Amino acid sequence: MKRAVSKNSFAVVELFTSEGCSSCPPADEAVAALAKEYPSNVFVLGFHVDYWNNLGWKDEFSAADYTDRQQQYATVLELNSIYTPQVIVNGKIEFTGSDKNRLHTSVEQELNNSNNTFIELQASAKDSKDILVEYKTNTDNKTLLHIALVQLQAGSIVKRGKNKGKILHHIDVVHNFKTITGNTGSVSIGLPPGLLSKDCKVIAFVQNSHDMHITGVTACAIK
Numbered sequence: 001m002k003r004a005v006s007k008n009s010f011a012v013v014e015l016f017t018s019e020g021c022s023s024c025p026p027a028d029e030a031v032a033a034l035a036k037e038y039p040s041n042v043f044v045l046g047f048h049v050d051y052w053n054n055l056g057w058k059d060e061f062s063a064a065d066y067t068d069r070q071q072q073y074a075t076v077l078e079l080n081s082i083y084t085p086q087v088i089v090n091g092k093i094e095f096t097g098s099d100k101n102r103l104h105t106s107v108e109q110e111l112n113n114s115n116n117t118f119i120e121l122q123a124s125a126k127d128s129k130d131i132l133v134e135y136k137t138n139t140d141n142k143t144l145l146h147i148a149l150v151q152l153q154a155g156s157i158v159k160r161g162k163n164k165g166k167i168l169h170h171i172d173v174v175h176n177f178k179t180i181t182g183n184t185g186s187v188s189i190g191l192p193p194g195l196l197s198k199d200c201k202v203i204a205f206v207q208n209s210h211d212m213h214i215t216g217v218t219a220c221a222i223k
Contacts, residue, residue, distance in 0.1 A: 005038070005041055005111045005112075006111075007040065007041075008115065008116045009041050009110075009111040009112070009116070010041055010042075010043060010090075010110070010111070010116050010216075010217050011038070011041060011042050011043070011089055011090060011106075011107040011110040011111055012043045012045065012089070012090050012091070012205055012214045012217050013031060013034065013035075013042060013043065013044050013045070013087060013088075013089055013103075013107065014045045014047060014087065014088045014089075014091075015027060015028070015031050015044065015045070015046050015047065015085060015086075015087055015097050016047050016049055016066070016070045016082070016084055016085065016086040016087075016088075016097075017046060017047070017048055017049070017084055017085045017097065017170075018048055018049050018050075018051075018052040018053075018059050018062060018084050019048070019052075019057060019059040019060075019061070019062075019156055019158055019161075019163060019168055020052030020053060020055050020056070020057045020058075020059055020161050020162060020163070021052050021084045021085065021162065021163075022162035022163055023084065023085060023098060024084055024085045024097070024098075024163075025163065025166065025168055026085075026098040027084075027085030027087070027096075027097030027098040028046075028085075028168065028169065028170055028171075029169075030097065030098060030099075030100045030103055031044055031046075031087070031097065031103070031171070032044075032169070032170075032171045033100075034103060034104065034107060035171060035172070038107070038111070041111055042107060043172075043203055043205070043217050043219060044150075044171055044172040045148055045150065045172060045174050045203060046061075046150070046170055046171065046172050046173040046174055047066035047069060047070065047174050048061035048062040048063070048066060048173065048174075049062055049066050049067040049070060049082075049084060050062040050063060050064050050066070050067050051067055051082075052084065052161075055161050055162060056160040056161035056162070056164075057158055057159070057160045057161030057162070057163065057164070060156070061154065061170070061173050061174075061175070065177065066174065066177070067082070069177075070082045070086065072212070073088055073091075073094065073212060076211060076212050077094055079094070083096075084097075085097030085098055087103060087106075089106045089107060089110055090110045090213065090214045091207055091208070091211075091212040091213045091214040092110075092212075092213055092214075093106045093109075093110075115215070116215075116216045116217065116218075117137065117138070117139070117206045117215045117216025118137060118138050118216065119135065119136070119137045119145070119204050119205070119206060119216050119217070119218045120135065120136040120137070120218075121133070121134070121135055121202065121204050121218050121219070121220045122134045122135075122220060122223075123201075123202040123220050123221070123222045123223065124222065124223045125197040125222055125223070126188070128191065128196075129190060129191055130188050130189065130190055130191065131149060131188070131189045131190075131191060131197060131200075131202065131222055132186060132187075132188055133147055133186060133187050133188075133189055133202055133204075134185075134186045135147065135180065135184070135185065135186070135187070135204060136183065136184045137183055137184075137204075137206060137216070138183065139183055139206055142208060142209055142210065143206050143207060143208055143209060143215070144179050144180070144181065144206070144207050144208075144209050145179070145180040145181075145182075145183075145204060145205075145206055146177065146178070146179050146180070146204065146205050146206075146207060147177075147178045147179075147180060147187060147189070147202060147203075147204045148174050148176065148177045148178075148202065148203045148204075149174070149175050149176040149177075149189045149191070149200055149202055150172040150173060150174050150175065150200060150201055150202070150203055151170075151172070151173040151175055151195060151199055151200050152171065152172065152199055152200060152201060153169070153170070153171060153199070154169075154170045154171075154173045155167060155168060155169045155170065156168050172201075172203075175191075175192050175195065175200070176189045176190060176192075189202070197222040198222070200222055201219055201220065201221055201222065202219065202220055202222065203217065203218075203219045204217070204218055204219070205217035205218075
């Protein structure tokens, strides 16, 4: 039975994955199951990296910026290399994303310890191309506010590469990721071609700029 958790508790689960990686589908499934188990407390960010794109299948969700973010974690966490599938929980704990037991243990640990920093967030569709995100938080000069546009559900029929013939399913795929230094304001985030605002949400989280620990998170639908 799932244990009760405080409404202020949270776990930000960053999944670094790729459709070109044969080990990644189980991690996508594990993270999706976890998000379903804790819909109000677990916030998933699916970062598709680009370093598997030369193995026969280009991941349409991938971006070099997400590879760079994973490399930043590797530097702070003193890892020898980056890899997929990798999960990082609240910017603190990293492990192989397909390890279901470690995933649950780490998330439950963070749900027990977390204190959610204040973030106020609203998002509205300006038109078919842009989302206006208004934000307010109480960050200091040691913290950053990250704002991500995520696609709720996505899928691909892989025709080449290591996952040839598989139908892959993803949740909360990051399509646009911005870092804000101010406490209050607004930012415009572009919608990828063919993606509708109703199929997305916005996640915002506060992160220490030095140790990369995440201290607060919220999400909102797009009006």
